[in-house]
Amino acid sequence: MRASQRLRLAAAAAPAEMLREDGRSLYVHLPFCTSKCRYCDFNSYAWSGQSLERHVRAVLAEARARAAGLRPQTVFIGGGTPSFLPAPLLGELLQQLDEVTGFRASASEVTMEANPESFDDARAAAAAAGGVNRVSIGVQSLRAPVLRAYDRVHSAETALAALRRARALFARVNADLIYAFPGQDPQEWQEDLESVLALGVDHVSCYELSFEPGTALTRMRDAGRFRAEEPERGRALFERTRALCARHGFGQYEVSNYARAGAACRHNLAYWRSLDYVGIGAGAASWLDGERRKNLELPEAYEQAVRAGKDPVAEAERTDPATTLFDALMMGLRLPAEGVLLERARRISGLDPAAACGATLDELIGEGLLELTPGPARRLRATDSGLPFLDSILTRLLAVLRP
Numbered sequence: 001m002r003a004s005q006r007l008r009l010a011a012a013a014a015p016a017e018m019l020r021e022d023g024r025s026l027y028v029h030l031p032f033c034t035s036k037c038r039y040c041d042f043n044s045y046a047w048s049g050q051s052l053e054r055h056v057r058a059v060l061a062e063a064r065a066r067a068a069g070l071r072p073q074t075v076f077i078g079g080g081t082p083s084f085l086p087a088p089l090l091g092e093l094l095q096q097l098d099e100v101t102g103f104r105a106s107a108s109e110v111t112m113e114a115n116p117e118s119f120d121d122a123r124a125a126a127a128a129a130g131g132v133n134r135v136s137i138g139v140q141s142l143r144a145p146v147l148r149a150y151d152r153v154h155s156a157e158t159a160l161a162a163l164r165r166a167r168a169l170f171a172r173v174n175a176d177l178i179y180a181f182p183g184q185d186p187q188e189w190q191e192d193l194e195s196v197l198a199l200g201v202d203h204v205s206c207y208e209l210s211f212e213p214g215t216a217l218t219r220m221r222d223a224g225r226f227r228a229e230e231p232e233r234g235r236a237l238f239e240r241t242r243a244l245c246a247r248h249g250f251g252q253y254e255v256s257n258y259a260r261a262g263a264a265c266r267h268n269l270a271y272w273r274s275l276d277y278v279g280i281g282a283g284a285a286s287w288l289d290g291e292r293r294k295n296l297e298l299p300e301a302y303e304q305a306v307r308a309g310k311d312p313v314a315e316a317e318r319t320d321p322a323t324t325l326f327d328a329l330m331m332g333l334r335l336p337a338e339g340v341l342l343e344r345a346r347r348i349s350g351l352d353p354a355a356a357c358g359a360t361l362d363e364l365i366g367e368g369l370l371e372l373t374p375g376p377a378r379r380l381r382a383t384d385s386g387l388p389f390l391d392s393i394l395t396r397l398l399a400v401l402r403p
Contacts, residue, residue, distance in 0.1 A: 029281030094130025339381025
């Protein structure tokens, strides 16, 4: 086994006993930001004077209706920009959320997302006092032209200062980064990544720049004002990232996520293992007892529904067996060392993956893109060669499950 494979196994396996299959996680969505980044397709909005206090009250009201006594095993407060809340309001949110759900006594991991421009001493202290033990900082780049192109409102110096502040207060710190900006110098990307790793973070999320439907960046590309990087260069940067992180002791436990042993994001592992979670807030999704739901996206519509005593749900469905199986494959194959436990995929979907995917699965294994582990606890996982082509692998599996 290569050293990089051993590191991936260590990073992925460490938190396994900390996630119960019958446990539930909690996601809290706060949609407001200082500005809307051009690449972002999340349910987020540039703040234009809306009452943050009123919105937090709506989130807490939904929590009382849907998450009372939940005692989640992990919590993730995302957005948007949770650190955009003033420190006193952030503290109030965390205090009341604990009173409703009991998360401080139950959750082994409580993550809050933050952007460098709003993660000051007061907000950091409020988060730590409120029970947050893991912070994820949206760095994205340390190059001024790239930050401007993304419409980011912070500088490289502000980002590095935010990481130092986080390291001083929190047990675990992640940095989000984006690579494959058009024409990006691979050496500059490596220098940026090494600068972040040198600050002592224990986790990095490194995403290839993508052009999602409806984003400002995609509209610019379609109008000829912004070009996508060549796929081959993107794959080369992906491989360089894997190699560099491995040299620094960070295992690749998910396609875009690297961690020191024991520092993998437990909340996201719950997603990738298809465990149950409750999502509250505007546009938040949930997966609970075989039902998938999503809340109203517009903050105003969400608040109005909650204030009227209504469920702010926009859509809900009980997924059919083929959809449940595909979702389990789509999420689990993102974990290169862990993959998909076939028996669990069969148990939650009611379908045998090998039978349902038939000859296509044999073809993908024969092509060296997927592999089956030996032994009774059989797992299907992407190979090192297959991981960069996961989208095409999933497209082929979907064509079988949804002909």
